[in-house]
Amino acid sequence: MLKLLKSGLFTTIQDGGRYGYLNKGVPVAGYMDTFSAKKVNMLLENKEDAAVLEITMTGPTLLFEEETFISLGGAQFSATLNNKPVPYYKVVKIEKGDILSYGKLEKGFRSYLGIKNGFQSPEVLGSRSFFLSITQKNHCKDGDTLAYKPYTSFAPKISELKVDSFLDETVLKVTPGPEYGLLTDKQLESLFVHEFSISNENNRMAYQLEEKILGHEISMLTSATLPGTVQLTPIGKLIILMKDGQTTGGYPRILQLSDKAISILAQKKFGDLISFKLT
């Protein structure tokens, strides 16, 4: 078991997400920054959608009750293992009783802790990803324990990965969304000329942007939305849906983020700047 001595701000179990229930209104869920989460699983030679711990802004303090192997990725914290610094994107051997403390957030917003074979928390509707109303928990609390299978020996093919850090990237590559054609020249100009800042309304469901563009009076019938869909509200607010985002919506879907852009955005926090680039 992994014991969360301190749970951190918003620590959850996430895997590749739920398949097959979009038509019942069940969001995809799953790790927000797919790019980083898959890398830690790759190093540990896990399935790429094995369950990892997603750590947001304030990290936890973790006690490992069995031997295993771990790898850290995503947002950079000054993490320590038994008070010694831990490298990122490297397979690290864990002994029984080791304590991993996440320290200060240095760069990015969401960090990933991968464990050999993945966390073994219960699967609901084909996924271990936390999502309120589907799984019992929304996020971990102090004192929670998470199951994993102990590993005593593992000789990784690659023990360290050089990952091009994209934590400083601010440009989100997008393609036109279904209602892109309804935008006026003025709206298009504001979309692609200006930078936008992340509002304090940002979470696993959606990121709202602080600056508005011109609004609209377009009324449309409710239709599907996806992670990475940029919606434009009548008053000109931009809402970017993320992994826990609703599966349908009634606002024009003006842009769609690329997979990589979703990962880039997942590492942004309140006040950070982004811009859109049409591809």
Added chain:
Amino acid sequence: MNTYSISIRPFGVHAILIEWPNEVAEDILNDILKFTQFILEQKLKNENWEIVPAYNSVTLIHRDKPIAFDSFKQQLLDWYGEEKTIVAKERFLWRLPVCYDLEFGIDLEEVSGRLGLGIEEIIKLHTAHAYTVFGIGFLPGFMYLGGLPKALEIPRKSHPRPKVIKGSVGLAAKQTGVYPQESPGGWNIIGNCSVPMFDPQKKEPCFISVGDKVQFYPIERAEYDLHKIEGEVGIYKIEKTKIDA
């Protein structure tokens, strides 16, 4: 057998959106469901496609691989033009019990005042029709129901509530529906449905599908409590009848 003029647009690299004329109409919904079933059963079998039908559109999603838009669009148009021989999926009319007691129907008195209808009349109107499920979304198991009587149309509340309890039955503009879980919400709440609309512990967590119909019927508080107990021990049976699409 081209029934409607459809338009096909890209929606990121993993999805494609097919749209029918911009109307809320059962014939359109039936055509969407028939075409979707046809391509999933006969053209895209054993591929990991997910579909989200809603009102006049269906979105096809393939999370694992990018879609080659131009060729796939042409293929979909060709398939739409083909003679389709399929056995239509069974569809059901679900009868859902609602307790309209004022304890649950916290906006009933206000709705009654604003619409100029007595509470009994509101209940009669709300339960008199079968509503078509035009989509499921917003929350797991939340149905977009079409066919609300004009007399029950009422704007959503100007100040949404931070908390609406699970099972709440609401009215907003041309819509009525059931909150499948506790949620913030701006609909006018007129009752509570004793049947859970979404149960993640079941293999099929939401018994209702897009294209089904729903009719509410009024129950007393005692019956509501009984349903709740039956639901907890898993012996409650929801009333359904087969319908011809």
